[in-house]
Amino acid sequence: xxxxxxxxxxxxxxxxxxxxxxxxxxxxxxxxxxxxxxxxxxxxxxxxxxxxxxxxxxxxxxxxxxxxxxxxxxxxxxxxxxxxxxxxxxxxxxxxxxxxxxxx
Numbered sequence: 001x002x003x004x005x006x007x008x009x010x011x012x013x014x015x016x017x018x019x020x021x022x023x024x025x026x027x028x029x030x031x032x033x034x035x036x037x038x039x040x041x042x043x044x045x046x047x048x049x050x051x052x053x054x055x056x057x058x059x060x061x062x063x064x065x066x067x068x069x070x071x072x073x074x075x076x077x078x079x080x081x082x083x084x085x086x087x088x089x090x091x092x093x094x095x096x097x098x099x100x101x102x103x104x
Contacts, residue, residue: 049057
């Protein structure tokens with residue numbers, strides 16, 4: 001029962017072709033490729049931080065931190081409330097079981 005079952009290899013059916021032998025080829029040096037022309041640098045606009053932009057970035061970062069913090073605190077509060085309610089249920093069940101055992 002605990003012996004491993006090793007599958008048997010099925011017999012090939014139909015035509016079986018022998019493996020093809022690949023002959024090595026010689027590499028002949030060719031003419032070198034012409035050097036690519038230097039591409040002009042793309043003109044990208046330079047981002048300048050003005051005082052208004054800096055205040056906007058700080059405000060956006062603060063908003064993100066506050067939102068993420070609120071979500072994490074609410075998750076922690078949900079876990080705390082759930083664990084407290086489970087603890088109260090456990091105490092009530094223990095009390096009911098103990099009072100039931102005393103009556104017998």
